[in-house]
Amino acid sequence: MPKSLQEAGTSAFTASAYDAELLASTAAAVRAAGSALIERYGDVVRYETREELMRALAANDDVALGILRPRLTELRPDARWVEEELEGGALPPGEWWVVDPAEGNVNHLHALPDWAVTATLVRDNQPVLTAVHLPLTGETYTALAGGGAHLDGRPLRVAPTTDLGLSIVATSQARPDEAEEVVRRVGSSITAMLFDALVVRTSVPATLHLLNLAAGRIDAFWQFAGARADLLPGALLVAEAGGRVSDAEGRHWTPQSGSFLAAAPGVHAEAVATLSR
Known part of the structure; x- marks a missing residue:
């Protein structure tokens, strides 16, 4: 494996x-x-x-x-x-x-x-x-x-985009009744992306955003916390379509991670920088 x-x-x-x-x-x-x-x-x-x-x-x-x-x-x-x-x-x-x-x-x-x-x-x-x-x-x-x-x-192949400023990005609410610190982190991350990306989409479920990322329709997706069922399908699809999968700080992602980021390779580093502010 x-x-x-x-x-x-x-x-x-x-x-x-x-x-x-x-x-x-x-x-x-x-x-x-x-x-x-x-x-x-x-x-x-x-x-x-x-x-x-x-x-x-x-x-x-x-x-x-x-x-x-x-x-x-x-x-x-x-x-x-x-x-x-x-x-x-x-x-x-x-x-x-x-x-x-x-x-x-x-x-x-x-x-x-x-x-x-x-x-x-x-x-x-x-x-x-x-x-x-x-x-x-x-x-x-x-x-x-x-x-x-x-x-x-x-x-499927992810997009060839190389500029976060020209990117459509997305995020999702991991679950209802999320902890206050997670809710505040989500809010601040959306604000940061509104400054750095072209368009920010926010909706549930995560899987549909990740399908769009794997198909090259959007350029990045991130989420804080999250369940196996809403991240594993899209994570595999994105990876197999040539995308980068990590946590929000750019480290190796596992289902135990506290954050998730999937992106086209050309904007992954910029997305990490934005989410790390």
Whole structure:
């Protein structure tokens, strides 16, 4: 396995034929789950309490997991499951499915288009493969460690941008009820980027920004804190599309890191400098 996402992105690791077949089956599973969620999409789901909101979110998750869990378990019966999608940090050794059955679930409930279904296989704390399906467009993004990043089979490459002042950049809220120091750090980082970048986008979920980065549509994405499920799929996609993945200070990123930065190589150093002020 590669020692880091960056090594994977520079093809230091050769993807196995078995993992390539496994990725194809994983992509089929997220597409099937997406089809079930799109049947529930349309009207805004109203709620008056946090409890009602959590029940509505859980209902979407349960529908998608009812499809994903049996299919992915059949593919890798010995792989364990990360049961809490908002968890972060390192995983025990071995294989794990890191799944977000309705990434951007709150957007789905509000009849907003920014949601997806994701499944990532992690092996000894390194993402091996990921599949992200956008049911409303029918697009499926995939990445395989050492095998590149693709959109419906077409190779993805990050943008050749070399000037942060000409860049579209993005950030996302990691989770509701974030600690005060994280909220203040997010606010100050957005202010810094408003001075240094061309345009700053702020929305959830993180995965959709990272898809756009891997496809060369935007130039950088950062986030403070964050869960495995909302960063690992996009991190692998960006690395395999030739992007740089680090923490906000430019150091090696792992799921234990307190910050995250992914960028086109030509603006990564400038983005680090801006976020480090």
